[in-house]
Amino acid sequence: MAKVVMIYGQPGSGKGTQAYLLEAVRGFFHFDTGMHLEQVVRDPANKNNKKIQHERKLFDSGILLTPSWVLGIVQKKAGELAAAGSDLVFSGSPRTLFEAFGDSKNQGLIAFLKKAYGRKNMHFFVLRVSEKTSIWRNSHRLVCSTCGAPVLYHKNRTQHCPFCASPLRQRSLDKPDIIRKRLREYEERTAPILSKLKNQGFKINYLNGEPAPYKVFKNVLKKLESRN
Ligand SMILES: [Zn+2]
Numbered sequence: 001m002a003k004v005v006m007i008y009g010q011p012g013s014g015k016g017t018q019a020y021l022l023e024a025v026r027g028f029f030h031f032d033t034g035m036h037l038e039q040v041v042r043d044p045a046n047k048n049n050k051k052i053q054h055e056r057k058l059f060d061s062g063i064l065l066t067p068s069w070v071l072g073i074v075q076k077k078a079g080e081l082a083a084a085g086s087d088l089v090f091s092g093s094p095r096t097l098f099e100a101f102g103d104s105k106n107q108g109l110i111a112f113l114k115k116a117y118g119r120k121n122m123h124f125f126v127l128r129v130s131e132k133t134s135i136w137r138n139s140h141r142l143v144c145s146t147c148g149a150p151v152l153y154h155k156n157r158t159q160h161c162p163f164c165a166s167p168l169r170q171r172s173l174d175k176p177d178i179i180r181k182r183l184r185e186y187e188e189r190t191a192p193i194l195s196k197l198k199n200q201g202f203k204i205n206y207l208n209g210e211p212a213p214y215k216v217f218k219n220v221l222k223k224l225e226s227r228n
Contacts, residue, residue, distance in 0.1 A: 001117075001118065001121050002085050002086060002088075002117060002121065003028075003087045003088070003117070003121045003122075003123060003224065004087070004088045004089075004090075004113050004117045004121060004122045004123070005019075005022060005028065005087070005088070005122075005123045005124075005125065005220075006089075006090045006091075006094075006122070006123070006124050006125070007019055007089065007090065007091045007092070007125045007127065007220075008092060008124070008125065008126045008127070008190055008193075009125075009126055009127030009128065009209055010134050010182075010183050010187070011138050011182045011183065011186060012129060012133065012135070012137035012138040012141070012179070013127035013128065013129045013134065013209040014127055014129070014137075014209045014216060015091040015092055015125075015209075016091050016092075016150055017150060017213045018091070018125075018213065018216060018217060018220055019089045019090070019091035020150070021213065021217045022087075022089045022220070025217075027087065028086075028087040028089040029081055029086045029087065029088050029089070030089050030091070031077070031078070031081070031088050031090050031093075032091075033070075033074055033090075033093045033094075033095075036073070036074070036077055037055075037059065037070060037073060040052065040055075040073055041055055041056035041059045042056070051069070055069055067096070067098050068105070068106050070099070071098070071102065071106055071107075071108070071109065072106075074099070074109060075107070075109065075112045078112060078116065079116060082113075082116035082117060088113075088117075094108070094109045094110070095189060096189065096193075097192055097193060100193050100196070101196060110122075110197070119201075119202070122202065123205070123223065124194075124197060124203070124204045124205060125204075125206075125207055125220060126205070126206050126207070127207055127208075127209030127216065128206060128208055128209055128210075129208075129209040130210070133210055134179065134183060135176060135180070135183075137152070138176075138182075139176050140152065141171065142168040142169065143168065143170075143171055144161035144163065144164060144166050144167075144168055145161075145166050145169045146161065146164050146166035147163055147164045147166065149161055149162070149163050149164075151168055205223050207219050207220065
């Protein structure tokens with residue numbers, strides 16, 4: 001049976017890396033909501049779609065897109081992937097209670113995925129790291145300027161992306177004072193989502209995110225396989 005994996009964790013907890021590993025090693029589809037929305041609003045095939053062009057204007061001016069529209073677009077894509085039998089991994093999303101659980105008029109992503117994949121095939125992880133680790137990792141993290149691959153800084157680092165050889169850059173999101181703010185935002189935003197998932201009877205797997213990514217990955221796989 002196809003699986004859905006949702007990985008939460010503060011910035012620098014390694015959730016993106018674990019999602020990347022599930023994609024690279026296990027063939028999961030890494031569902032990046034922001035990237036998908038950008039594709040939809042920029043797709044030339046949607047040039048004459050008024051609603052989408054309206055959202056494109058919001059996107060281009062950095063304004064939040066209409067939440068109910070986003071929910072619909074995300075579910076449409078998730079539905080296509082489910083029909084194709086793809087395993088999905090989300091890292092850090094759904095980001096809001098509305099995206100996750102919807103409201104009286106809109107079905108949330110969790111309910112949608114429950115129907116498409118079955119609740120026993122949905123797995124939730126939270127990667128835990130200390131604030132110190134989080135800040136260190138974020139302030140030392142580089143990303144490829146072309147393909148976006150994350151590269152952890154180390155002393156003898158190569159100056160170029162190991163995948164496509166583009167120059168690496170530091171993300172502006174990763175400056176220390178911005179990281180502290182993002183840590184607080186993460187707690188405020190994520191805690192209510194996790195507690196609602198627990199209320200719905202989902203098990204949340206808390207994993208130590210401090211070890212090297214390949215060690216964390218072993219623990220992720222162990223949890224995924226133990227419930228088959
Ligand atoms: Zn690259």
